[in-house]
Amino acid sequence: MQSLFDQVCSETSGDMDPEAFRHYGHLIVDWIAGYLSDIRSYPVLSQSTPGSICQALPRQAPVQPEAMETILADFGRVLLPGITHWNSAGFMGYFGLTGSGPSILAEMLDASLNVTRMLWRTSPAATELEQVTLDWLRQMLGLPEPLFGMLHHNSAILTALAAAREALNLQIRQRGMAGRREVARLRVYASQEAHSSVEKAMIALGLGLEGLCKIKTDQEFRLDVEALEEAINEDLARGWRPCAVVATVGTTSTTSIDPVPQIAALCQRYKLWLHVDAAYAGVAAIVPSKRWVLAGCEQADSLTVNPHKWLFTSFGCSVLFTRRPEIVKETFSLTPAYLQNADRAPDLMDYDLFLPHRIPALKLWMVMRYFGQEGLAARIEEHCRLARLLALWVDNTPDMERLAPVNLSVVCFRIHPPGIDDELTLELLNERVMNRVNAAGHFFLSHSKIRGKFILRIAIGNIRTTERDVRGIWEAILAARQAEVCLLRTNRAGNQFGIKRKINLP
Known part of the structure; x- marks a missing residue:
């Protein structure tokens, strides 16, 4: 039986057949819906190593047409493992970018109008x-x-x-500025x-x-x-x-x-x-x-x-x-x-x-209409509430130190065990905690420096992030802290912690 690809490619010129477009369009929309509903199953931070995606792709562009089935299979096999999932509820680094449902649909319309x-x-x-x-x-x-x-x-x-x-x-x-x-x-x-x-x-x-x-x-x-x-x-x-x-x-x-x-x-x-x-x-x-x-x-x-x-x-x-x-x-x-x-x-x-x-206003227009001002405000206010809750947990934990006010939905803090005041040691400790949390794949947090101090930074801004996710990243940080502080105290006598900046996490 001829595949849909063979039927479509019987033409020697022209775009994808409309029926083929409808078929693959439905497949892709179904995949997107499943991806968004099951996004917590993906590791938030890509587990790829540098160069692995380049090595998995051909060195030359295809000379002959390829089936969409093959192309989509390679999307899942080669590209998806190299994606850091900014749309994930567990993405709490930098400032999150959320592609909400109406925004994604608007992008499809925008690309279609072109x-x-x-x-x-x-x-x-x-x-x-x-x-x-x-x-x-x-x-x-x-x-x-x-x-x-x-x-x-x-x-x-x-x-x-x-x-x-x-x-x-x-x-x-x-006239410019040069020579004047x-x-x-x-x-x-x-x-x-x-x-x-x-x-x-x-x-x-x-x-x-x-x-x-x-x-x-x-x-x-x-x-x-x-x-x-x-x-x-x-x-x-x-x-x-x-x-x-x-x-x-x-x-x-x-x-x-x-x-x-x-x-x-x-x-x-x-x-x-x-x-x-x-x-x-x-x-x-x-x-x-x-x-x-x-x-x-x-x-x-x-x-x-x-x-x-x-x-x-x-x-x-x-x-x-x-x-x-x-x-x-x-x-x-x-x-x-x-x-x-x-x-x-x-x-x-x-x-x-x-x-x-293109039509940059289309997606904003659809988002504003779909959620309405009250819906948008409610989501933003909830993110601020979650940040205040996280800040309360930080403030009530003895060896945690919050280093900036929580104005909106970002919390800046670090682990600061009693008796450890050397800034390099604290930086290495907090960096290792961050790397341990991120390597587990469930969450992603980022860091910064303020007044020379290395800080952990949790930014709550994804539309899919709930209190469950915030509790989850907090528990992951506590577990990573316990593991890394134990390593620090074990290795401190031999000064190994400060020397071995990069170490494979268990």
Whole structure:
């Protein structure tokens, strides 16, 4: 009997037969549904070794067509073991990314339409849906009108700082910076806890890492406003040209929230562009009792919020809001003859460095409609409750030490047994506990360093994470702690623990 593949491939050209597409589409959707319902059975952190996937794949591309059955089998055999399952309820490292059901379905529709949101006319629905959806989000967050919003694949810091530079009226768009002695070196300010994307933007914009001034933080890891003003005045005296300040609402390591109202007042006084990075924490303002996280952000020139971090929308959905869209357009608008048109509608490509976008608003629109504001707020609030519960367990455990406030849904702590105060020893102990938990496959947690101290960091943000999962990772940490502290005390006399940094776990 002929296989479906043989029947379809009797054609010498053309796409997959619609009936074959329907058949395999049903198979894939069924697999996705089963995967999501049974995701706890997969090891959260991939168990692959470097190079193993490359070795399992052919060195050359296929010359002849291959059956979809073969391709899908290789997906399961070769690729799936190399996946770290960010969609897992046990993924509690970094900031989790959740592809919720409506978001996954929207991605399928988006891929099927396969349009590009450049000009309004290249797909009117893509542009207008984005305008409507982001205004819905603005209202949910309690931000005032008017705010212009558009979607980016990831962080929009490059766009924001390019606009800040253009706002200085130095004609950099036209004349550049190289060789212009009349243009002072530009300076951008951010806290020591700001995301590394700020540094990458400085590199890309030609401002250089030396152009970024990192400001010290207070006891709660928030930008020190007095130190910021001192740095600005020192730079002015030395001939620098202050350009912008990046404030962070929800820093990566500790989710600290910079004092945006005071920073905004300072920026107004010195005529500096204020960009607020609220990529993770901004969506918490959907919860009415947490509107305070965006206090002062209405005064920012630009603001980033990432629904793909904590609004259950799959990756590639970062929002840039700005009060000064005309500056952004002046920075990036460049329309070649073949794209010029007389449509009386906004062309979102004029506000962005990158041209190709699909319909990024589609998945956010579907998520917002499916869960509703109350449903989204309830899920975010539950994650915050779970973080507070975990923090309580940490605080009540004698040899555990919490090292940062729990502002939202991230808990930073370390194991600190009595009598062990050497920082290198503590770092190795906590690293080994983390590696032991992660190697077991049920959970994944990540680490960071704050003020030179190695910390364990649990971020609760996946839509599938429940109290059962949080209790599970806590019990796994306690068990790993007991095992590693025993090893430490056994080996301490011979100083083996500090020397053998890498050891195969039993």
